[in-house]
Amino acid sequence: MKIRPYIENDKVAVIELLRSNTPTFFAPAEEKDLIAYLDKEIEDYFVVEENSKIIAAAGINYFPKEKTAYISWDIIEPESQGKGIGKKLTEHRINYLNKNFEIDLIIVRTTQLVYKFYEKMGFKLMKVEKNYWAESFDLYYMELKNKNVIEQQ
Structure with a gap:
């Protein structure tokens, strides 16, 4: 398993990942939002490859102010869920942000799912908004203090 930065050639595979999780984890209407994100809003985005196949993806967006x-x-x-890949990908982004x-x-x-x-x-869960x-x-709006902030306190 390898985590690497997203490149434009990954777009079709990432959209297929979303489709494979619709409607279980994503609403059908979210596909157009993902495409817009990949085309115009992407900042840091990562994919997970296993045997040269993209099996996961996740991003980071920044609000400096x-x-x-x-x-x-x-x-x-779906076939890779429950195997620790999401944990590794989330830890990767948290560690990336801790720097x-x-x-x-x-x-x-995220959602209730x-x-x-x-x-x-x-x-930590901060608020819930139905049918958002x-x-x-x-x-489900959640927050985590960046580790570098905690260490400075």
Whole structure:
């Protein structure tokens, strides 16, 4: 298993990952949002390769004025879920952000389907908003203090 930065040639594989998780974890309407993200909003995005196949992807977006980073668009192929890949990919991004002294807070906006995963990773649930992403896909807004901030205190 190898985590590496996303490149343009990965786009089709990442969209296929999303499709393989729709409608279980993503609403069908979110595909156009992912495409827009990959085309125009991507900042740091990573893919996980296993045997030259992309099996997971996830990103980071930055909000320097607020000193925050959002981890976003976590997608893991169904056959690879529950094998620790999501944990490794999340740890990779948290460790990556821990080296950035401009970021105080790491935020994830997820759903009721996977928020428990992020709780295990140390994120704290701050608010819930019903049907935010789509019907039956609630927003679970979660935060984690960046490790470099904790160490400076």
